[in-house]
Amino acid sequence: xxxxxxxxxxxxxxFVNNILLAxxxxxxPFLGTSKKMETAVGMAMAVVFVLVMAGAITWVIYHxxxxxxxxxxxxxxxxxxxxxxxxxxxxxxxxxxIPALYAGLGIFLPLITTNCAVLGACVINxxxxxxxxxxxxxxxxxxxxxxxxxxxxxxxxxxxxxARVPKPLQDTSIGLVTAGIIALAFFSFKxxx
Amino acid sequence: xxxxxxxxxxxxxxxxxxxxxxxxxxxxxEDPRIAEVEAFMAGANCGGCGYTGCSxxxxxVVAGEAPPSVCIVADAEAAGNIAAIMGVDPGTAEPLxxxxxxxxxxxxxxxxxxxxxxxxxxxxxxxxxxxECPVGCLGLGDCVRACAFDALKMGPHGYPVVDEVxxxxxxxxxxxxxxxxxxxxxxxxxxxxxxQYDDRIAPCQQTCPAEIDIPRYIYQIKSGDYEGAVNTxxxxxxxxxxxxxxxxxxxENKCRRGIEDEPVSxxxxxxxxxxxxxxxxxxxxxxxxxxxxxxVAVIGGGPAGLSCAFFLxxxxxxxxxxDANPKLGGMIRYGIPEYRLPKEVLxxxxxxxxxxxxxxxxxxxxxxxxxxxxxxAAGYDSVFLGIGAWKDYTLxxxxxxxxxxxxxxxxxxxFALWQQEDGNEDRRPYVxxxxxxxxxxxxxxxxxxxLIRLGAEEVSIVYRRTRKExxxxxxxxxxxxxxxxxxxxxxxxxxxxxDEDGNVTGxxxxxxELGEPDASGRxxxxxxxxxxxxxxxxxxxxxxxxxxxVFFKDESKRLDEDLNITRWNTIDSEDPVALQSSIPYIFTGxxxxxxxxxxxxxxxxxxxxARSIHLYITGEEVKTPExxxxxxxxxxxxxxxxxxxxxxxxxxxxxxxxxxxxxSFVEADLVISEEEALYESNRCLQCCLTCYNKDVA
Numbered sequence: 001x002x003x004x005x006x007x008x009x010x011x012x013x014x015f016v017n018n019i020l021l022a023x024x025x026x027x028x029p030f031l032g033t034s035k036k037m038e039t040a041v042g043m044a045m046a047v048v049f050v051l052v053m054a055g056a057i058t059w060v061i062y063h064x065x066x067x068x069x070x071x072x073x074x075x076x077x078x079x080x081x082x083x084x085x086x087x088x089x090x091x092x093x094x095x096x097x098i099p100a101l102y103a104g105l106g107i108f109l110p111l112i113t114t115n116c117a118v119l120g121a122c123v124i125n126x127x128x129x130x131x132x133x134x135x136x137x138x139x140x141x142x143x144x145x146x147x148x149x150x151x152x153x154x155x156x157x158x159x160x161x162x163a164r165v166p167k168p169l170q171d172t173s174i175g176l177v178t179a180g181i182i183a184l185a186f187f188s189f190k191x192x193x
Numbered sequence: 194x195x196x197x198x199x200x201x202x203x204x205x206x207x208x209x210x211x212x213x214x215x216x217x218x219x220x221x222x223e224d225p226r227i228a229e230v231e232a233f234m235a236g237a238n239c240g241g242c243g244y245t246g247c248s249x250x251x252x253x254v255v256a257g258e259a260p261p262s263v264c265i266v267a268d269a270e271a272a273g274n275i276a277a278i279m280g281v282d283p284g285t286a287e288p289l290x291x292x293x294x295x296x297x298x299x300x301x302x303x304x305x306x307x308x309x310x311x312x313x314x315x316x317x318x319x320x321x322x323x324x325e326c327p328v329g330c331l332g333l334g335d336c337v338r339a340c341a342f343d344a345l346k347m348g349p350h351g352y353p354v355v356d357e358v359x360x361x362x363x364x365x366x367x368x369x370x371x372x373x374x375x376x377x378x379x380x381x382x383x384x385x386x387x388x389q390y391d392d393r394i395a396p397c398q399q400t401c402p403a404e405i406d407i408p409r410y411i412y413q414i415k416s417g418d419y420e421g422a423v424n425t426x427x428x429x430x431x432x433x434x435x436x437x438x439x440x441x442x443x444x445e446n447k448c449r450r451g452i453e454d455e456p457v458s459x460x461x462x463x464x465x466x467x468x469x470x471x472x473x474x475x476x477x478x479x480x481x482x483x484x485x486x487x488x489v490a491v492i493g494g495g496p497a498g499l500s501c502a503f504f505l506x507x508x509x510x511x512x513x514x515x516d517a518n519p520k521l522g523g524m525i526r527y528g529i530p531e532y533r534l535p536k537e538v539l540x541x542x543x544x545x546x547x548x549x550x551x552x553x554x555x556x557x558x559x560x561x562x563x564x565x566x567x568x569x570a571a572g573y574d575s576v577f578l579g580i581g582a583w584k585d586y587t588l589x590x591x592x593x594x595x596x597x598x599x600x601x602x603x604x605x606x607x608f609a610l611w612q613q614e615d616g617n618e619d620r621r622p623y624v625x626x627x628x629x630x631x632x633x634x635x636x637x638x639x640x641x642x643x644l645i646r647l648g649a650e651e652v653s654i655v656y657r658r659t660r661k662e663x664x665x666x667x668x669x670x671x672x673x674x675x676x677x678x679x680x681x682x683x684x685x686x687x688x689x690x691x692d693e694d695g696n697v698t699g700x701x702x703x704x705x706e707l708g709e710p711d712a713s714g715r716x717x718x719x720x721x722x723x724x725x726x727x728x729x730x731x732x733x734x735x736x737x738x739x740x741x742x743v744f745f746k747d748e749s750k751r752l753d754e755d756l757n758i759t760r761w762n763t764i765d766s767e768d769p770v771a772l773q774s775s776i777p778y779i780f781t782g783x784x785x786x787x788x789x790x791x792x793x794x795x796x797x798x799x800x801x802x803a804r805s806i807h808l809y810i811t812g813e814e815v816k817t818p819e820x821x822x823x824x825x826x827x828x829x830x831x832x833x834x835x836x837x838x839x840x841x842x843x844x845x846x847x848x849x850x851x852x853x854x855x856x857s858f859v860e861a862d863l864v865i866s867e868e869e870a871l872y873e874s875n876r877c878l879q880c881c882l883t884c885y886n887k888d889v890a
Contacts, residue, residue: 065204069196078204085208089215096219162315 002129004193006137009130012193013141019117020149021183023124026117030150031175040154043112044147048140050112051121053090054083055139058122059132079122087112117146153182226278227251233274235266254279265361287379287482289362291344291355295374295393296408296881297329299351317371326829326883328393330374336366381482381508383428385804387770388822395880397444397459399826402797403436403500405429407444407459408879414462415874420477422466427479430796431503432496434471434542435525437464438534438862440793441666447826449880452835455843457877458865465870471538476545482509487810490515490573492559495523496792497783498579499546500799501806505577506549508807513573514551517558519614521547523581524784525792526613527606528636530643531858536613560745565779574810575778577802578764579795582784584742588631588735592689597625597697601636601736608643612858625732626650629700631686632736633663634789638670640734641678645855649732653679655686657705662715668846672861675851681728683707685720689733700728741785761788770817772802773809780806830882837887844873 004012019025033043058079066072091109094102112118121142125135156178165174231251253259254275261276313335332351344359345366353366353375366375374393378386388394388404397407406425413422426433440460448456470477487510491502494516502512520526521543525534547553557563565576585600587593608622624647630640633656644652654673656663659682663670674680683705690699704724707716740762757765757775764781766772772782782798784790805815847863848854854861865873878885 061204065200069200071197071200074197074200077201081204081208085212088212092212092215092219096221161312162319 002131002134004134006134008193009134009137010141010144013138014145014148015186015189016192017124017142018145018149018186018189019121019142020146021179021186023120024183025120026115026146027179029112029115029117030153030179031172034150034154034157034175037151037154037158040150041147044143044150046109047112047115047117047146048143050083050087050090050109050115051118051139051143051146052136053086054118054122055125055135056132057082057086059125059130059135062126063132075123075126076119079119083118083122117142149182149186153179156182224255227255229278230254230275233267233271233278234264235271265363287381289364289377289379290357291360291362291364291366292376292378292383293330293353293355293374294376295328295330295352295372296350296395296412296879297326297352297393297884298332298348300881300884300886301326301329314369314371326393326881328372328374328391328882329884331372335369335371336375339365339369341365379482380428380480384504384507384800385807387801387804387818389818389820390822390827391820392822392827393882394827394830395882395885396447396449396826396830397880399822399830400447400824401429401444402791402794402824403430403800404797405444405463408877408881410466411457411459411462411874411877412879414466414870415877419466419469423470423477426463426466427477429800430793431500431546432525432542432792432796433463433467434538435496435534436460436793436796437467438538438860439525439529441791443791443793447831449832449835449878449885450838450876452832453838454840458844458846458873461844461846461865462870462873465865465867468864471541476548479507479545479549481507481549484511485509485811487511487574488513488572489575489577489806489810490568491577491579493523493577493579493581493783493785494518494521494553495579495581495783495795496525497581497785497795497799497802498523498577499543500796501577501579501780501782501803502551502799503546503549504800504803505806506546506551508803510807510810512551513554515554515557515559515563517556517561518610519555521553521555523579524583524602527609528602528639530605530609530639530646531612532642532646532854532861533639535860558745560748564745564748565776569778575780575806577799577806578774578779578781578785579783579799579802580741580743580745580785582739582741582763582789584740584762585735586738586740588686588689588737590686590688592691592697593733593735595689595691595697595733596695597623597731598689598733598735601630601632601640601734602739604734605636605639605643608647623732624649625730627730628652628732628734629655629728629730630734630736631655632738633658633665634736634738635665635669636739636789637734637736638665638673640736642669642673642676644732644734645676645678646858651679652677653681655681655684655700655702655728657683657685657718658715659683659707672848676855677851683718684726685718687725690727697730697733700730700733701725702728739789741788763788768817770801770821770823771805771815772798773805773815777815778809780809827882830880835878835885837889838878839888841876841888843876844869 017023020030029043033039061078061082066075087109121139125138130138157175160174231247234247234250236247250259250263254261254263261279262272264271311333313331313333316331316333330352334347336353337345337347342359342361344356345353348354362377364377367377388399395408398404401407410422410425413425430436437460442460444459445451445456450457489505489510489512491498491512491514494514498514499521502514505512514521518527522539526539559580568576583602585602611620611622624644626649628644628649630637637654641652641654684702685705686700686702688701689697690701692698703720704726705718705720708719709717711717743758743762746756746758755776756779759765764774764785766774766781766786772780772786774781780802782802783795786798808815844865847865849861
């Protein structure tokens with residue numbers, strides 16, 4: 001991925017390597033916040049916001065501290081700590097400085113404090129040895145992919161409410177089945193980039 | 194290893210320091226009361242209060258947007274503590290209760306059942322649900338599932354039934370119902386509701402001037418819940434004992450059973466439960482909203498005034514009734530004779546209303562003893578003018594002021610006052626031997642039936658049209674016929690003849706014939722030339738109608754000048770629903786606003802005026818909702834024919850035998866038995882807007 005252009009990175013992270021449907025990360029909010037379109041959109045916005053921030057700061061931590069001091073094995077725990085603090089910080093900052101944005105994202109921010117999709121995207125960026133700018137673009141792409149999948153899925157689930165679902169398969173079960181089928185659909189993007 | 198430890202320590206410290214600095218730098222001031230209030234909430238974050246979690250609810254309480262009792266899980270003590278923090282009265286919020294407004298349930302013949310669809314919302318979105326009525330219950334129980342307090346059950350008739358003990362009024366059912374059938378209301382909100390075009394109401398309830406939920410109380414009678422029936426009636430009519438006796442029940446004219454069969458005897462059922470309460474010797478408690486500290490003066494203690502005072506009191510206002518007579522009741526005490534409405538019964542009923550905490554100032558007359566300006570100076574926030582229609586119309590013929598000539602209301606009132614206050618035989622009002630009452634309304638019938646009981650030898654009614662056009666209640670006319678009253682129809686009095694001492698001796702009248710129908714739809718009587726006839730009489734009562742006596746307008750010096758009076762001497766209120774006069778703080782209702790009309794109309798007007806007064810004194814706009822039904826019917830609910838009816842006889846009204854009743858003023862009409870009430874309640878079709886229970890499928 002490190003040799004790709006910015007456009008290819010965007011296409012790759014949104015469609016081909018969709019964090020939810022290809023990497024299967026972040027399934028918890030995928031199922032939890034996809035019952036209503038309204039919450040799905042709110043969640044997607046919050047993820048875009050946090051993931052770009054996290055991508056930037058983890059790149060700095062990794063390349064400035066971990067690699068020079070030969071502490072790469074501390075990557076996971078360091079990232080968790082940094083991302084959690086970052087989200088708390090952002091929440092405090094928004095509450096004071098941009099109350100309108102806080103009201104929109106507020107309740108979703110704590111939900112993604114330790115979201116595996118956020119952590120996973122950061123780790124992938126590092127593993128792919130992307131430059132700082134490219135890792136920002138990649139983080140943004142992953143987040144948009146997350147949002148796209150979430151919004152699509154919420155739309156489907158609102159329709160499922162009206163469908164004839166056999167009792168044992170109702171709610172989460174049919175949600176997972178649907179997620180699988182959407183993932184199959186996304187499989188057709190494989191090999192594009 | 195050491196580097197790793199140092200790094201993690203450093204990173205942790207950096208994060209910690211950054212966050213603590215951030216929380217200092219980005220500190221947002223929060224009212225400390227929010228945390229205190231939140232401490233008393235249940236902390237369950239259940240959302241039952243309608244806010245997103247306890248913190249949001251606490252913020253709303255501190256902002257004054259939610260009452261201290263907002264938390265539905267915490268108990269009354271917690272609400273008290275929260276109120277103490279906020280420095281307000283914990284009782285300001287009335288409890289909300291869920292209320293099902295549909296009686297349809299399983300009655301729709303056309304239903305959609307699909308495997309897997311067991312949600313009203315889904316069904317409503319996809320297919321519109323059951324197809325009997327556009328506003329009916331779908332019966333799939335989204336509301337039951339939404340209720341976190343187990344207070345809703347799907348009832349045996351396919352619609353949800355609320356357990357009022359368990360219901361906390363959280364509103365979850367109201368939010369999920371796609372048909373807006375579940376309503377969350379306080380009692381005050383229920384009392385303020387006027388019938389609307391989009392309500393699910395049966396034709397009888399649409400027609401009742403007081404808008405009583407008739408099918409509901411009949412259902413309660415049927416299921417043995419007499420107290421529930423009394424409470425249902427009291428939400429719309431505080432004078433159920435009186436109405437149960439004297440109401441001409443316009444509701445029964447629109448009864449759906451009446452289209453194919455005899456209508457349900459609705460009024461006798463009302464009387465049955467009303468008498469049940471009185472005979473039980475225990476007054477059912479009536480809920481009263483927390484006090485608002487607003488004062489309202491009700492002038493006139495008749496049915497309109499009593500109704501207005503009752504509803505204002507239930508809405509939490511302080512009410513004082515000013516009445517010109519020694520006792521309350523107005524026309525139903527002094528105009529309706531004892532044999533139709535025993536004064537003992539009326540006294541019991543009025544005491545119940547006063548017991549809610551209403552003040553009564555007897556023997557003071559507006560215009561004679563006080564004026565409206567004085568009331569406003571005394572700190573009243575609003576005035577209700579329910580002065581009734583006590584001024585008899587006169588014949589305007591020669592000789593009508595002779596000795597032995599009386600007017601209807603005057604005669605009845607004087608007699609009632611003598612009977613109730615004095616009783617001394619020496620001062621007994623004069624009664625002739627050959628008495629004639631002119632007029633065809635209820636007042637005329639009350640006069641003749643009173644005269645018969647007072648021992649007049651010959652009593653007759655003279656009316657210028659025929660029996661068919663008489664405006665009096667049919668049952669009253671029949672009773673008068675049974676009691677031996679003679680009727681002279683198509684006769685228009687032209688002259689009253691007296692002797693040299695000024696005593697009345699005769700009545701000259703012209704014979705009439707019916708001509709073309711007039712504006713009221715009744716055929717206009719036309720005199721036959723040269724048909725003058727003289728009747729020999731020694732007492733004459735003119736009961737040809739009455740209007741309000743607005744002499745107070747001339748007597749008052751302050752404020753009253755701007756009060757508009759119509760040409761019929763009624764108090765002008767442009768909107769018959771809002772009943773606000775030309776002076777914004779003066780409201781009116783009953784006979785004073787409409788001219789002589791039914792008791793039940795006055796009761797309905799009293800409630801409508803109470804609603805307007807409530808809006809006015811709580812600072813809201815006095816406005817009639819656009820969808821208000823008022824006296825109209827909802828077109829889809831009125832049928833030409835009704836299927837599935839098996840004829841069953843209507844319960845006859847038990848009455849005293851004629852020989853017994855004409856000797857005394859003992860009540861002539863009796864109450865039906867419990868078995869008869871059960872039978873009659875089962876005749877009710879339990880109609881809703883368009884559906885009903887068929888006798889035969």
